[in-house]
Amino acid sequence: MEPLRRLDRAVACPLPLANVDTDQIIPARFMKQPRQAGYGGFLLHDLRFGPDGAALGLSLDDPARAGAGVLVARRNFGGGSSREAAVYALVDFGVRCVVAPSFGDIFASNAVNNGLLPAVVSEADAERLIAALEGGLDRLSVDLEACRIEGLPEPVSFSVDPVWRTKLLNGWDDLDLTLSHADAIRAWAEADAERRRWARPSSSC
Known part of the structure; x- marks a missing residue:
């Protein structure tokens, strides 16, 4: 994924609604489409079109x-079902950050794994x-390193899980995050193999 450190004067949209769930972010009927076709056109479809x-x-x-x-919304953005396609729709539309007071847990995790920042204010x-x-x-600027949103007379602070912040800043997925600890994992494995020799399979087996 592309690292996300700062969105500088990004076009910003208000969505003055609470409890916008994943079924609203992308209605199920559009999920039959192949991902490579792009889901951006389906974003919030039934809220946008009659x-x-x-x-x-x-x-x-x-x-x-x-x-x-x-995109700036009200509380509990992305609640409801666990469909990752809701994040695909936002990302394919071009959204890199959703700002809200709270998010659905699974949605927020899916967002980070697709390079989308769920900024809690x-x-x-x-x-x-x-x-x-x-x-x-x-327009708003979002600074992930400083965890602040600029554009109002006073900057607005936001929070994000520290591990998620690390992943977004580096453009890492879960595998990349694990590999960033490769030296420590290798050292532990070598020490454990020496400490518990009895646990190693016999070469004669």
């Missing part, structure tokens, strides 16, 4: 918000960011 296909005016479809890299800060974006602000 039954007749007409746009409902969600900020993601505002031409001024084209190429959005940051207080409810008050989420409301301040949403109000500013609805009031005309259209």
